[in-house]
Amino acid sequence: AQSVTQPDIHITVSEGASLELRCNYSYGATPYLFWYVQSPGQGLQLLLKYFSGDTLVQGIKGFEAEFKRSQSSFNLRKPSVHWSDAAEYFCAVGTTSGTYKYIFGTGTRLKVLA
């Protein structure tokens, strides 16, 4: 079955430190992969996406993600975290099995220490 796993429910980092949020997917075909961010009381904002081509994709707010097919992973990274990055981050795979829809991971809540 198709699934997305975000192994870390909570992550705490200090401001200025680097960040990596993990995402693993289970999907038989070439996945369409996304990272979204949800700030408190807000909707889901698209950070970046991967469909094909260069496996390192750049997104908004200084985020990047790397697709590794061999590891079925799409980890999100940022070299230096800002306090405003505190939010919940969701990885999603777009599945074309049947009608196209998203399957979301359970999310990782990021806390940033000043």
Next chain:
Amino acid sequence: DSGVTQTPKHLITATGQRVTLRCSPRSGDLSVYWYQQSLDQGLQFLIQYYNGEERAKGNILERFSAQQFPDLHSELNLSSLELGDSALYFCASSPTGAGRLTQYFGPGTRLLVL
């Protein structure tokens, strides 16, 4: 701002009642998706409409229904509400063609059933 709007922002109601959530997609987007975000189930796909027609159903209860109108706005109707229906309900839209792979989310409607 994704361009997707949802009303109301918050809704408080009692068990057994019926509510209607409204979504206006981004200009030109024909597809509308509804998702439910709850603490125990995470983000779950409910239903998709494309240009007025139902395209796909996910984990949508029989007590829930949706429609998409000729002006492309969509409504999600929740009836015989139970405490467990308390959640954040998101609407997303996507364009046609290759752009259909990316969904843009509204700010959500937070429903509290007392």
